[in-house]
Amino acid sequence: MELFGVPIVTVYLYGLIISGILTFIYVLFADVLHVDTGDGGLHFLNPVLVFAFMTILSASGYLFERLSSLHSLLILAISAVIAFILVTLLNVFVLVPMSSAEESLAYQESDLRGRIGTVITPIPADGFGEVLIESASGRIAKPASSFDGGEIANGTRVLVVQVKDGVLQVTVHQENESFI
Template sequence: MTLFGYPVEHIYLWLLVINGILIILYLFFGDVIEAIDETTFIKPVLILAWIIFFSASGLIFEKLSFISSVFGMIISAIVAFLLTVLLNVFVFIPLANAEHSLSYTEESLIGRVGRIIISIPEDGFGEIFIESKSGMITKPATSIENIPISEGEEVLVLKIEKGVLYVVPYEYE
């Protein structure tokens, strides 16, 4: 079958090639696109995925089956829709949720012991390193008593305000 004067296999192949290029461009510029239009229900990556699945399954149906091209396009559209829904539900949505969930909350850091990795000057800020089961956490810190704390010293987190940990030197008893 021909479409627009070209064999359908060539159209499927060109769709694959063009969408492959668009996906590579989307890898580089996707954050910009998503920042411009954050509220859309259908994301550009889902449209690109649908076209890839449609053209790939259409090419397979054209080459390997004896069904008509029109019926192959209908089946390809259905297959592409189902695969895109599965990709969205089982990959994209969990990844989006994983970006927003951390393995700790700032409130859970209160009472924890950490080590100073950038010394805290008097009335200044440094950086604290806290080890946890999920990895290493580094946060800005300042002394609650406005005293200098040197690098490598262990400290106790007493409170958190605006993402800054307020600490005191930790003394073992």
């Protein structure tokens, strides 16, 4: 079969090359070209999904044309179904979870309240020291001052009472003793 005087195999091959190049360019410049549609947009018209659909359609159409003797319209229909299924799976299992995932391991200073840390630089009565807070995602070292106004020695376990202007206000942590 021919389309505009060009064999359909060539059309599929050109479609594969062009959609592959456009996908690659979009991946490189997605942040610059991204338009946020908000909650009411047409999410199935996401350029990643459109380019993936065209790439899969062209690739499967090319392979079916080269390797089978089916009619070209049947090959187009089969390729469209394959592309639709794979793009749906891509959207459901990759793109949607990635869009709802956390963007970074950033934290808010208000999240540090109530956390227990270790003094790594002694805190004088009227000055600043440094406290190390460990978590599953890493370690955070922040400047600290004494909430009670007393000195706190190096290596002491402390409780973060509040955070003011990026400085932790801490007090000595009293570990609970177990009762027998």
